[in-house]
Amino acid sequence: QGDVIARYQRAKGFNVLHPMGWDAFGLPAENAAMERGVDPRTWTYDNIAKMREGLKRLGLSIDWSREFATCDPAYYGKQQSWFLDLWKRGLVYRKEGVVNWDPVDQTVLANEQVVDGRGWRSGAVVEKRKLAQWFLRITDYADQLLEGLSSLDRWPDKVRLMQENWIGRSRGLKFAFKFAGSAPAGFEAGLEVYTTRPDTLFGASFVGVAADHPLAERLAADPKIAAFIAECRKGGASEAEIETAEKIGVDTGLRVVHPFDPAATLPVWIANFILMDYGTGAIFACPAHDQRDLDFSRKYGLPVTPVVLPPGGDAASFQVGTEAYTGPGTLYNSGFLDGLGVEAAKAAAIGRIEAQGQGQGATVYRLRDWGVARQRGWGCPIPVVHCDKCGVVPVPKSQLPVALPEDLDFSKPGNALARHPTWKTTACPDCGAAAVRETDTLDTFVDSSWYFDRFTSPDADTPMDKAAADYWMPVDQYVGGVEHAVLHLLYARFINRALHDEGMLSVREPFAGLFTQGMVTHETYRRQNGEWVEPARLEIAAEGATRRAKLIGSGEPLIIGDVEKMSKSKRNTVAPGEIFDAYGVDAARLFVLSDSPPERDVQWTTSGVQGTWRFINRVWDEFDSQPAPGPAPAQPDAEGLALRRAAHRLVKAVTEAVESFRFNSGIAQLYSFLNVLKANPAKGASPSRLAERAAALSVFARLMAPFTPHLAEEAWARIGGQGMVVNAPWPDYDPALVVDQVLILPVQVNGKRRGEISAPAGAEAAEVEKIVLGDPEIARRLEGLTIRKVIVVKDRIVNVVAS
């Protein structure tokens, strides 16, 4: 898809940068190294070479002079350079924290990489561990990243929405409860909680803190509490466990004072359903209007006081059973908030808390800081040194890149970099004493967060040349899968903004236009015993409307399964090389582009490729049978003019289709036009028609070029086109020629199609009405009816309303 756009825009006369690079660090290479004992570097560059050949064979119009891989020291060294810049800006920090630990890949994962409680690559259930970790302060940009979405009008709504939800801004109130009696050490200022429902404060029945909350840790001297905390840590984070996990808690025995009623106190509980890393890690619970609080309160016998009365509810009889009421309503049982609506009550409660100096309105994000350290050897080393005297010291830029050693040992699981015998020993850049290098490497999503900037100046000494970056950026059209909607696309936006703030480029948003393309899928087939079968090993026979699959050779009937993403495990892959050999690259390209709209998955079928292959052959026949036209007559005859009109309509239709990424529709137009050409063969054509045919073929070759570049090139040469078709300009059309002079207008009677008339283009309503009423077929349909109204939509349709 990207190549079609690149070729089209180039033909439109734009200077197009269509680069290719390789996201080369990461686990696939390490796993290959571990399993096969190969060097990951060799393995990676070998793979790149293979893939590069594949892409070249596909005829992608890529500027290979800008190619690089993220595992080139020349690339990641520049990454280390700006990493240090961000550190100086305070966007990098190290923190002891509870992290997601993947026990199979033996590494820490970002929240975004934990899917349903499992590692996104290994599928292993993620454990919680406490480790010193490197973080990027993406939360500093939460607001910007959210606001910036509205400027991305050429992004799919879906992706913008996903990012919006991921950032998850909510407005509420942060305030501190004062302890009743003496406060525990460290909590003299009280216990700070966050809520989005300050209106329900009068319905509060307890205050809860997370098991990881400092208060809980402070109280861990109590064996009961210590046991409870341990219990919570053990619990996994998988979907099933969370879904079924019962809400449990333990009463600390502490009590806090209600902010609006000094006489009332609330118990403080530690509960497993409270998240430490959202808000303040502490909440007040209003069970009547929050389902989780309700479940918890019912279990531990805590009071449930409704304070929001649903519209039309009766204050005397309204009760909350097993379902919390979260809808709108009127406050009651709520002191000074009584009678207010929910929104008004929120504002009033926040105002009162602020007046009391106990807290203030706050905006909280769901987004967490980005943990970027990975305990892996095949990645970009974090350029810092740990010194006993000086602490954590950045490597001076003059010593960059901090390169990986050549002889990493990947034969065992774990961090190959950390166990390298000599690499990590170094001298402290500050004091010169013996020190050790950081052996964590950066998440590969860091590598992929700025490569597009680097493409603008791949040889620059700095991360990027500002003039080049400003000339090319932002990326006008970014093409990728939806799977990157929140991970890569959010990180890249963040990094680009950070680099902007560092003064490296002028553009904040890296991708002006985003297009999410579908994948290639294929039917799956299995034997009766459940074994998957490759498409190459079977044949399909059609019996009327039903299709049956049989194993070639034995003739064993097979089960035709679902259409799924091509994968080795389901064996539903086809070898591209064989397809190219059999049908040619253009047939394969054309099929993928023509069969479905580009954002949707395309189902690979052999018969479909055969179809595009047939088309290509027929197109070639048309070009091949075209004789050199003689001198064209000054005026085209009727046939010639019709052909000319058709060609101009084609240009319009294909141009519009490509502009709006409806490649399948554009290709359908090319198919239709082939039928027009076949209906006007060169053989026996009048000189006028022959001349128009020649013009039409010239247009046709240029319109095909983005989709089937090789065929277009041959066709162009066959008709004696100037130079190469890649360099030929995109054809224009004459608006006067795309509209017909006489139109066939459908005629409806009471909204149902009853016939058609022909009328001159642009005919006025009265004129058209006369033609309609004079039409015998329409007259027959109107027999016995009285005409109420005749609606004429100019040049489109006529509707006669009669009864």
Place this chain on the structure above:
RNA sequence: GCCCCAGUGGCGAAAUGGUAGACGCGGUAGACUCAAAAUCUAUUGCCGAGAGGCGUGCUGGUUCGAGUCCGGCCUGGGGCACCA
């Protein structure tokens, strides 16, 4: 549970509120062939011999006119998920 998106022939799919099913695949019939494949021609939403009727998940509504807009429901897909 919450938030999105999508439901159109046997299949992939077209259709600025204006002739539903363009184009392709598959099917059927015919031509060519001793025969098959390939190719070409015709035909192909459903019911009906025909005239005609019915058709875009279901159901209401707006409109001269709804696949398209609005409400409710059903089904499928995606995202988030104890976020207070």
